[in-house]
Amino acid sequence: MAEASNFKAGFVSIVGKPNVGKSSLMNKLMGENLSIITAKAQTTRHRIMGILNGDDFQVVYSDTPGILEPKYSLHEAMMSFVKVSLEDADAILLVVSVEDAFDAELFERFKHLTTPILLVLNKIDLIKDSQVNEKIAYWKNSLPNLREVVTVSAKTGAQVDTLLPKLLTLMPVHPAYFPQDEFTDRTERFFAQEIIREKIFLNYEQEIPYSTEVSVTSFKEEADIIRIAATIYVERDSQKGIIIGKAGSSLKKVGMEARKDMEAFFAKKIFLETHVKVADNWRKEKFKLRQFGYLE
Numbered sequence: 201m202a203e204a205s206n207f208k209a210g211f212v213s214i215v216g217k218p219n220v221g222k223s224s225l226m227n228k229l230m231g232e233n234l235s236i237i238t239a240k241a242q243t244t245r246h247r248i249m250g251i252l253n254g255d256d257f258q259v260v261y262s263d264t265p266g267i268l269e270p271k272y273s274l275h276e277a278m279m280s281f282v283k284v285s286l287e288d289a290d291a292i293l294l295v296v297s298v299e300d301a302f303d304a305e306l307f308e309r310f311k312h313l314t315t316p317i318l319l320v321l322n323k324i325d326l327i328k329d330s331q332v333n334e335k336i337a338y339w340k341n342s343l344p345n346l347r348e349v350v351t352v353s354a355k356t357g358a359q360v361d362t363l364l365p366k367l368l369t370l371m372p373v374h375p376a377y378f379p380q381d382e383f384t385d386r387t388e389r390f391f392a393q394e395i396i397r398e399k400i401f402l403n404y405e406q407e408i409p410y411s412t413e414v415s416v417t418s419f420k421e422e423a424d425i426i427r428i429a430a431t432i433y434v435e436r437d438s439q440k441g442i443i444i445g446k447a448g449s450s451l452k453k454v455g456m457e458a459r460k461d462m463e464a465f466f467a468k469k470i471f472l473e474t475h476v477k478v479a480d481n482w483r484k485e486k487f488k489l490r491q492f493g494y495l496e
C-alpha cells in the first residue's frame with residue numbers, strides 16, 4: 201500500500217455525442233461490462249459510475265448519455281446527468297468517432313471549461329494506420345483548452361491502456377471517495393434492468409426501444425439462484441403487443457437473452473419473470489420520470 205499522502209482520487213467524465221462509443225470505452229477502461237452497448241443511439245440514459253481501484257489511486261469514471269438537443273422531459277433529465285458529471289470532473293474524456301466531422305455546437309459547450317480535456321478519437325479500427333496522423337491533426341486545434349488527442353478503439357481495446365497513466369497525472373492527491381472494494385455506484389437491480397433494456401434495444405426497431413423502460417420489482421438472492429421479477433413499460437397499448445410478439449415469442453426471446461447475460465454478470469443461476477405494462481407518455485411526464493429514477 202502506498203502512503204496515504206500519495207493517494208490520488210478523482211472523477212473522470214466520459215462525454216460526447218450519441219453512439220461514439222462512450223459506454224464501450226468505459227467498459228474497456230474498467231475491464232467489466234458495466235454499461236450496455238448497442239448500435240442504436242441514446243442507449244445510455246443515466247450517469248453510471250465505474251470505480252477503478254489501484255493500490256495508490258481511485259479513478260471514478262462516469263459514463264453519460266450522449267449529448268443531444270432535448271426533445272422531451274426524459275432527454276432533459278439525461279442532459280442534466282451530463283451537466284452534473286462535467287461539474288464534478290477532474291478530467292474530461294471527450295469522445296468523438298473517426299467518422300465524425302467537427303461539430304461547432306458541441307464544442308462550444310467545452311470551450312470555456314477549465315477542467316483538463318483529453319479528446320478521445322475512437323473507432324480507429326475503421327481507418328487505415330496511414331490515416332491516423334491526418335485525423336489527429338484535424339482534431340488537434342478543435343478546442344483552445346485541449347490537452348491532447350488520444351486515439352483508441354474501444355471495440356478492440358487497442359490503445360485504451362494509454363489513457364489511465366495520462367489521467368493519473370490529472371488526478372488530485374485525495375483520499376478514496378468510495379470504499380475500495382466497490383466498482384460502481386449502481387445497485388444489482390439497476391444492472392438487471394439495464395441488461396433487459398439492452399435486449400429490448402437489440403430486438404425491436406424504431407420507437408419501441410425509446411418508448412420502453414424497465415423496472416425490477418423484485419430481486420431475491422437465494423443460496424444458488426437469484427429470482428428477479430421485472431416490468432417492461434411501454435407508452436401505448438399497441439406497443440405492448442409488439443413487445444410480447446406472436447404467442448409471446450418476442451418477449452420470450454428477450455427474457456432468455458437477458459437471463460443468459462444476467463447469469464454471466466451475477467455469476468449465478470437466474471430465474472427471470474417479466475410483465476409488460478403501459479405507462480402512458482412516461483417520457484414526457486415528470487412524475488413518471490421521477491418514479492423511474494430520472495428525477496430527484
Ligand SMILES: Nc1nc2c(ncn2[C@@H]2O[C@H](COP(=O)(O)OP(=O)(O)OP(=O)(O)O)[C@@H](O)[C@H]2O)c(=O)[nH]1
Binds near residue numbers: 242
Ligand atoms: N468499429 C468500432 N465500433 C465501435 C467502437 N466503439 C464503439 N463502437 C460501436 O459503436 C456503437 C455505439 O457504442 P456505445 O459504446 O453504445 O456508444 P455510446 O457513445 O455509449 O452511445 P449512447 O448510449 O448512444 O450515448 C456500438 O455498436 C459499438 O459496438 C470502436 O472502437 N470501433
